[in-house]
Amino acid sequence: MDAVFLARMQFAANITFHILFPSISIALGWLLLFFRLKYLRATDPQQKLDWLRAYRLWTKVFALTFALGVVSGVTMSFQFGTNWPGYMERVGNIAGPLLGYEVLTAFFLEAGFLGVMLFGHRRVGEIVHLGATVLVALGTLMSAFWILALNSWMQTPAGYEIVNGQFHARSWLAIIFNPSFPYRLVHMVLASALTCAFLLIGISAWQLLKGVATTSASRVLRTGLVFAALAAPAQMVAGDFHGLNTLKHQPQKIAAVEGIWETTRGAPLLLFAIPDDATRSNRFELPVPKLASLILRHDPDGELKGLNEFPSAHPPVLPLFWSFRIMVGTGILMLLVSWVGLWRHWRDGWEFSLMPRPLLKLFAGMTFAGWVATIAGWYVTEIGRQPFIVSGLIRTSEVASRVPSASIALTLAIYVTLYVGLLVAYVGVLKYMSEKPEKSSAAVTSEDLAQDPLRYQSRGEFA
């Protein structure tokens, strides 16, 4: 096995595992704030209790998600250096400050206030506690801002100059707000909204099927449905804009996504095909005539550049072609399910007891749909940048590690084992937490309403 390939696999494994958690926590932080505000503003005791229960369950989900995001993120911060030492040596002047600002403005903010948010209830009072929740949620957004700025710069570099093979910053504004950044940021934030919405939908539906916490679960399910029904179409629009932007700056990526080998006027949209890099053609094509040109050029006879225009500098076609279809397919499915669900719910007079069980089962089955779409989307953008690490400027193979491949293989095996184990545990614990029977409302005391997870006895001065 060659070291570059192993380094790539290891990095891919790590970012795949990592993105699962931010894709939930970016949006979940804001939803927790929503639950908390609902709880504070409710006057009816049953309603108050419902929102409180929702808040407590989802705070636990957030804590767990956040912890896994942190530990996999720490690993990632090391792997930038261990797997791609040449990358920092060449573009450190640009990537360094962006990563530095992420740590300084986002990580510390999240980590610093997470303790107050999770354990500080009775120690700080409601206003400060809400403030801590807002800061944690802002921290996750800021984290996304900086890391996506860097990733987008690698996709569509701007604002730099090269002196003796070293990259130097010419304009930080141009670097941060590079051509693909606004699109990628919006696309990722919406992806998180959708992922999170379906997690709410799926887990609440599961609770309803099991007859657990029904009143609280139905409120959360409704929140999730509304949230998803709004986010899904918005994501389609954002994705379309993002695709057009990619066509402008990375035409080889779009050519691979569409499976177009030869430059074509009136290119078809392939619903199915098996692209073959060896013969440089597709097998088993199932085309919709002229549709790709129509979508991408807004003209049925528009011209799309083919892969043969980019000899030895285009990404592998098969994984890109299929990742894209999985992403879009899952997105369409999420749109349909959320709209059908909401329509049905409206027709039932907002009464979940009338919701047919097969539909609830479908919701539960879609719990992690957002993960599938998010990972597929990241594969499109990351594999689509290959063979470059910085589009058109630096090849990934040039900057790979000089560590012996046996070491990389060993650590890869350890990481993958660990990640699979943690993922199974994570899903298992989500299931367990959602099924846990609650105290009956009579047994809930004012103590519970104050919800103080850690009780301390204040002992005067020393911290």
Place this chain on the structure above:
Amino acid sequence: MMLMSFDELLPLIFIGLMGVSLLVYVVSDGYDLGVGMLMHRATPDERDTMVASIGPFWDANETWLVLGVGLLLVAFPKAHGLVLSELYLPTALMLVGLILRGAAFDFRVKAKADRKAMWDRMFIAGSMLASVCQGWMLGRYISGFGEGWNYPIFAGAIAIALPMAYALLGATWLVMKTHGELQEKAIEWSKIAWAPMVLGLILISMATPWISETVRLRWFTLPAMIAVASIPITTSVALLTVRLLLGAPAVRGALCWLPFALLVLVFFLSFLGLSYSIYPYVVIDRLTVWQAASSPESLRVILIGVCITLPVIIAYTGFSYRVFRGKTIELDYA
């Protein structure tokens, strides 16, 4: 001493920032890794209290590692490449330990009750693995990644000594944050960990000049030697005071914070000693700070950010410690 231009000064500012970040990391994550390692001697109820005592802090503590390594990556990319490829496997194993610990921290109270013991074992194992790897890395780093029969022994010794130091730090943290039976236990643990830690520190102090000629010259030249001597003298006084306090009744009451504070001082002094030994190198005898540094303009960009954010970070970290001051009682987190 010639006056340096600001651009020449920048790498020095950054090596200082990086050193301080790693020092804060070692002290803060040191106590929570230490508490994690001590858990194997505690009852299930005590374990809950122990985890509760570090609950609000561990995440922010770990962020200092990201900042320290981030600064190494950003400010000294050449050194980062060298250090992390030399330490590739121990780094990966340390990360595995940190992942296990961070995950177990949350899983232990959320998973089924009968799985709790398993997650506790993960928590303990992760804390140990991370600490041992950090000790090994420190040992290899101090010796400049030398090759030869004595180098692995030296690194191995530090791989044992650093977890001991962490355990002592964790135990004194518990003396400060708990009361009653658990506090009694923590005092006992502190006494047990004290001797190996002191022995380790003495051995390392003796072995370091032996293993590196650069350090030897740095330490044993007059008149600097007299100034340097203040470091081991203060350290000895602090460590002896800690031992005396552990036997005193006051440590159960008003002075419960003092052993921990004195140990933080010991870590700080060791850090000063190490910095003095290594300066002006990033990697001893191989790379100076100026050889390894990034371009002045990108360092300036980061410095602006550091100047603005670091005071804010320190302020809200202080706020967080203020919120959770006093004794930890129990955990009702699930």
